[in-house]
Amino acid sequence: EVHLLESGGGLAQPGGSLRLSCATSGFTFMRYAMSWVRQPPGKGLEWVSAISSGGDTTYYADSVKGRFTISRDSSNHTLYLEMKNLRAEDTALYYCAKEDEWLAEYFFDSWGQGTLVTVSS
Amino acid sequence: SSELTQDPAVSVALGQTVRITCQGDALRSYYASWYQQKPGKAPVLLTYVKNNRPSGIPARFSGSSSGNTASLTITGAQAEDEADYYCNSRDNRGNRVFGGGTKLTVL
Numbered sequence: 001e002v003h004l005l006e007s008g009g010g011l012a013q014p015g016g017s018l019r020l021s022c023a024t025s026g027f028t029f030m031r032y033a034m035s036w037v038r039q040p041p042g043k044g045l046e047w048v049s050a051i052s053s054g055g056d057t058t059y060y061a062d063s064v065k066g067r068f069t070i071s072r073d074s075s076n077h078t079l080y081l082e083m084k085n086l087r088a089e090d091t092a093l094y095y096c097a098k099e100d101e102w103l104a105e106y107f108f109d110s111w112g113q114g115t116l117v118t119v120s121s
Numbered sequence: 122s123s124e125l126t127q128d129p130a131v132s133v134a135l136g137q138t139v140r141i142t143c144q145g146d147a148l149r150s151y152y153a154s155w156y157q158q159k160p161g162k163a164p165v166l167l168t169y170v171k172n173n174r175p176s177g178i179p180a181r182f183s184g185s186s187s188g189n190t191a192s193l194t195i196t197g198a199q200a201e202d203e204a205d206y207y208c209n210s211r212d213n214r215g216n217r218v219f220g221g222g223t224k225l226t227v228l
Binding site: 045 | 151152154156158163164165166169170173175205207209211214215216217218219220221222
């Protein structure tokens with residue numbers, strides 16, 4: 001059974017930094033692309049960033065490009081999101097999601113329970 | 122444009138059929154996947170690529186696509202289907218994109 005467990009959320013000041021982690025188990029981590037998806041309180045889902053299975057290709061939403069960095073460590077099956085220069089609008093529940101692929105189309109087949117990031121002074 | 126547009130709210134009578142739609146230029150090139158989210162819970166994958174369902178997803182959920190519109194149809198809606206529904210696809214840069222979500226009320 002796939003398990004995704006996010007950690008690292010908390011309170012940060014505007015302009016500050018946080019590093020999120022997503023510990024994974026139950027699947028061959030190095031074979032799958034992974035994503036971060038966030039959800040501001042009371043609002044909809046927003047895709048944040050994705051990383052290829054090998055870690056050599058990354059993608060970012062325009063709203064976080066240049067401030068967030070996604071990475072992965074296959075030795076410990078963990079996904080990361082380094083967040084810098086945080087803004088109030090980054091306040092959200094951050095989900096880690098495993099991607100699967102079918103006919104060159106990608107979708108999110110497993111999700112963690114999320115870690116809450118609050119950006120406030 | 123990489124935006125996906127969904128109706129904010131839809132309602133359906135118990136046992137009836139409802140279609141939730143998602144529109145966007147990206148859907149002319151890529152398939153949508155659909156997710157259900159209940160309050161306080163993580164999203165759950167319902168359908169992907171045409172009309173594939175993960176194991177455990179009831180057959181009353183089906184996906185379809187035509188032109189720039191993807192649809193999620195619930196045939197015989199149940200009380201437990203009351204939830205938020207999101208479509209997702211990608212753009213030509215490889216970026217993933219979600220629709221704004223549709224809140225489904227089962228009357």
